[in-house]
Amino acid sequence: MGDGDGGWESWKWDESLFAGAARYYVQGRLPYAEGLADVLAEALGLDGRGRLLDVGCGPGVVALRLAHLFEEAVGLDPDADMLAEAARLAGDQGVTNATWVCLRAEELPGGLRQLPDRHPGGLVPLAGPAGRGRGGEDHARARGRGGDEAAELPYPPPPDDAIVALRRRYLGPDTRAGQGIRNTSPSGEDSVFRAAGFAPARRVIVPDGRIVERSIDDLVAMRFSSSPSAPHLFGGRVAEFEADLRRLLAGASPSGRFSVRLPDNILSIWQPR
Numbered sequence: 200m201g202d203g204d205g206g207w208e209s210w211k212w213d214e215s216l217f218a219g220a221a222r223y224y225v226q227g228r229l230p231y232a233e234g235l236a237d238v239l240a241e242a243l244g245l246d247g248r249g250r251l252l253d254v255g256c257g258p259g260v261v262a263l264r265l266a267h268l269f270e271e272a273v274g275l276d277p278d279a280d281m282l283a284e285a286a287r288l289a290g291d292q293g294v295t296n297a298t299w300v301c302l303r304a305e306e307l308p309g310g311l312r313q314l315p316d317r318h319p320g321g322l323v324p325l326a327g328p329a330g331r332g333r334g335g336e337d338h339a340r341a342r343g344r345g346g347d348e349a350a351e352l353p354y355p356p357p358p359d360d361a362i363v364a365l366r367r368r369y370l371g372p373d374t375r376a377g378q379g380i381r382n383t384s385p386s387g388e389d390s391v392f393r394a395a396g397f398a399p400a401r402r403v404i405v406p407d408g409r410i411v412e413r414s415i416d417d418l419v420a421m422r423f424s425s426s427p428s429a430p431h432l433f434g435g436r437v438a439e440f441e442a443d444l445r446r447l448l449a450g451a452s453p454s455g456r457f458s459v460r461l462p463d464n465i466l467s468i469w470q471p472r
């Protein structure tokens with residue numbers, strides 16, 4: 200078991216964090232806003248030169264969306280299964296200027312050669328907090344358009360509270376992460392970046408608000424793509440959990456369809472002072 204106190208500070212990278220999650224990721228996660236690449240290109244003055252480094256790229260969803268705005272894109276992630284998925288998707292999408300590096304962010308530069316960069320120091324855009332709504336138990340936040348929203352949607356919203364309760368029945372009340380527990384997430388990125396010589400963050404919103412349809416398979420994939428309910432955590436009971444989850448979802452929507460309104464993406468952009 201892990202650190203026991205449930206705090207972020209004592210949690211260390213753990214190979215099993217997303218174990219088994221990669222193959223569910225693209226199906227399970229909500230898509231980023233359609234305007235992501237255009238808004239970022241405009242905000243950062245991207246012109247096809249330079250190199251993108253996507254740290255914590257997972258299956259490369261963001262790097263693949265942005266690769267055409269750079270000479271080359273490098274996706275970095277410590278999870279080899281995620282990178283295999285990224286390479287597969289790059290092939291499917293015909294993206295030829297992306298490479299994938301199996302490393303933790305803490306190991307950078309890790310042999311990555313320096314480019315003659317026109318933006319020395321680089322730029323660090325992060326999606327959040329609405330961007331984080333793509334994965335977890337937060338369809339409610341993703342809906343976020345007032346109390347009558349559900350009545351306007353073609354299908355019911357996913358029953359997030361019941362799904363969390365089911366997960367807790369299997370895994371206990373703590374939020375699991377790899378072999379440990381992580382009940383909090385780090386915050387204060389702005390002070391970290393400022394201490395490293397970056398200007399205060401600029402926030403740029405990429406509007407979304409599309410209503411998407413989610414099947415039971417999509418919602419099962421979302422669960423298994425998420426570190427607090429990654430398949431490895433259930434051990435021998437993973438099939439039992441999946442069957443219970445499918446029953447719960449079928450009960451919540453007889454058509455087997457759910458509606459989710461996609462959140463705007465909020466980008467935090469730090470640039471060198």
Ligand SMILES: C[S@@+](CC[C@H](N)C(=O)[O-])C[C@H]1O[C@@H](n2cnc3c(N)ncnc32)[C@H](O)[C@@H]1O
Pocket residue numbers: 212216217254255256257258259260261275276277278281302303304305334
């Ligand atoms: C929630 S996923 C996000 C994937 C992708 N950026 C996206 O938006 O779809 C987080 C990813 O960060 C990776 N990760 C976690 N800790 C990391 C670290 N210390 N260094 C680099 N990547 C890390 C995980 O392996 C996982 O693939």
